[in-house]
Amino acid sequence: METPSFMSKQYNMHLDFSLALGASFTKWMQALKEKKILGNTCPKCKRVFVPAKPFCEICFEELKDWVETDGTGVVESFTVTYQKFRNCPEPPYVVGIIRIGNAGTCMTHWIGGLDYKHPDEIPEKIKIGMKVEPVWKEERVGDPLDILYFKPVA
Amino acid sequence: MTRKVGIVSYALEGFQGEARMSSDELVFRAVNSALRKAGVGRDSIDAVAVSSVDAYDGITISNGLTAPAAGGYEKDATRIQGGGIGAILSAYASIQSGSAELAVVAGGDAVRYDDAAISNASYDVHFHRGSGITNIQSYGLVATSLLKQGVATEDDFARTAAKNYKAGTTNRHAHITSGYSYEDVSSSPMVAWPLRALEIAPVSKGSAALILASEKRAKELTRNPLWITGIAAGSNTYAGSWQDLLEMKGLRKAISNAYKSASIKNPIADIDFFELYTPASPLELAYYEPLGLCERGKASMLLKNGIRFSGREIEVNPSGGALCTNPGNCGGVYRAAIAMEYLEKHDHARRGFIQDSDINLGFMGETYHVMILEKETR
């Protein structure tokens, strides 16, 4: 038998982790159960953070003041996925960068409620600056996935 | 004439129990209070060095999360894996090179993980991982060498642990403050012979931050800067170090370089205390000789008699060491901060020695860092 010039062996790194969310993320997630998208504001620069954050990275201040948004937002950018990625949804799917209300920051979520029958045409159906609103799951657990997706405001 | 680099402020957050927030929030709190103590804002920071290892944060490129929390937004930032003093060296070099005047060094530990499993995943996948070796087994290998070479006894391992636990009772930041006795340690379950459960460090959660400054900035910011007069590193080669576990050539190289640059000839006379990274109690005994605290084979005697110089006791691990507090990412930063607190509280103490390494992942292929901190000579 001939000796191969090289061999390959497969291996993996399966490790489990657990993370405490802290007070601000916990409050933000809990509000999703009530179909509410909250934001918090920086006492110094007054920017609104959606999702909420524990601190403002620019002013380096703790964020303790909360605001409730109406949940609607605008699309700042997006991409339509056409190929299958492991552990990711079946294509095509649209990931959007969504600015909720007058937030100084954006959320990442899916854009849905579109006609997916002609995948090639999806990019043309989405406009930068387009207004979107959340579509909520029936059973909510306090997770960004309590929102099924954001759909264009009719 | 090289310029001096000082540490002007430090802060510690957590360590007593489980983390109740994510690592970026923990890091933010420590850095924010260190900045406040130094009387400077985030805008004064020129550079940020984060100390962490991806696996201890449970995400890839985890400094992405913690660099902005350490004040790094729109700043020059980096992340050093392999010990907090490594990150301090990075910030020190930024300042010495003239690229920064003020630098933050920080790290945080919030995520719960299986420490031994992560260690196992650091060993060679084809030749060692399957054998079931982890950091604990590797400490066990070193402990066995100490026994076989007659350097120390199992009894010494338990006494060393008890000495650390006792010291930990006086450290308000420590994770374990129950002060386990020699009897507690020597009756705790055997984990990996010759190591017992209470001879092995826990995994702690918390964060630590330091503010480093150029000589000029340091003198503006504080009347009591602590100067880094020696900082050095050394590594061991992976395959080579399995044969000579007590050689610790990388550690010796780091120590001799740091002693040289701080002009230390007799460590017992010139250094007031040592904070060592000894996540298993036998390691403290293994380090005495490379540190120059005793001759080869005399560690056991040193433990029994204590270290004295002109009537004063030279403490090793006055904080209780890693057996009392052992955060994976920020350990070296924590020990530097603890050493600063010791120097603040003890008028007689002028110079402290801090040692760090990445042996939380286990021995073999490890890197050692050492640092000497001293008060301004008046």
Place this chain on the structure above:
Amino acid sequence: MEKKAAIIGVGMTKFTSCRRETRSRAELAFAAVKDALTSAKLELKDIDASVYTSVDGFEATVRPARTLEALGQVLNIPLIDVNTGGSAGGSGIKEAVHLIEAGIYDIVLVYGSPTFNSVVDNQQVLNTASPPIFEKPFGIGAVHMGAFYLTRYMRDYDLPEESWADVAAKNHRAAARNPYAHLRKGPTSAEILASPMIASPIRLLECCPTSSGAVAMIFASEKRAKELCDTPVWVRAMSSITDTFLSGFKSYQGFDKLKILAQKVMKAAGIKNPLKEIDVAELFNPFAGFELLEYEAVGFCKEGEARRLLDDGVTDVGGKLPVNMSGGVVCTNSGISASVIRHAEVALQLMGKAEGRQVKSPSVGLAHSWGGNDGQFHTLAVLTL
């Protein structure tokens, strides 16, 4: 008076596909380090410290540097492990430069690991770099993060899709001339436009491959560099910049953080007009289109004018400022070595050793690297003869 640091040696293996790779990590490291030492006329014992750059998750080994023995650990010298994601190569080089400028070490080795070698599915690992609770579930990998920027740019400046293909074709043509590059077939713009759409507006041939190969560089203090090397390449200015973590915190309007960094680095280097004063550049482009946004961010042209620079051939072979004459990251991406290579390629150009892809007598070069979740980190270096 600050000390200076110079590049005095570059070592590289030829690059291929991860799937076709037959060399082990140890063999690749040994080959690259040996080559770098030879080119600097040094031996292993001359190294004072080594800097390792990679990203653990991709190698499925925690701190893979520990088991890799080619970096002089046998000398018990410091092994410095820098991981800032894709930009780790730039961060590692910055570390080496600071250590030398600080007067701590004279000779420092920087190694760029073939990060992707053991990865079966790259995007799966990249997804784990996303914020675990807020963004990871949405199916975002690097290509999606890139797509957000390009979608926005197309809409803001009415850029036709053809321009992305044109800049990709320029890189592919250059790679065909680079004997070390991975993809060397040189597809045309038309062929690129006919390749499948991955994540709009990015097509397959506008995406980097997963390559295998390694790179090593030797840095030296001013005194040692002058003793050892006829053409030392000086690091005139170098820095990095950090953005926020969550992707959603960005507006995706150009590389705004790179722009801030470029202004800082150009000022430190004394460069007033980058287009005029820089002779050659390597800009990090895992997706071909990035190169156009980068022209604007580093100050080669005004916002919205990158297409003109490309169409006029300014950045192509024989142009005023050839960019990515190596074929760029879009033709060779072996993980962290890709960010080291940007500097290695510029150094080779300035030394006059860029076999097959040499630009006519350049004396000032620019090297850029990009990495982290959504390009959170950039590094930028001005290198000169």
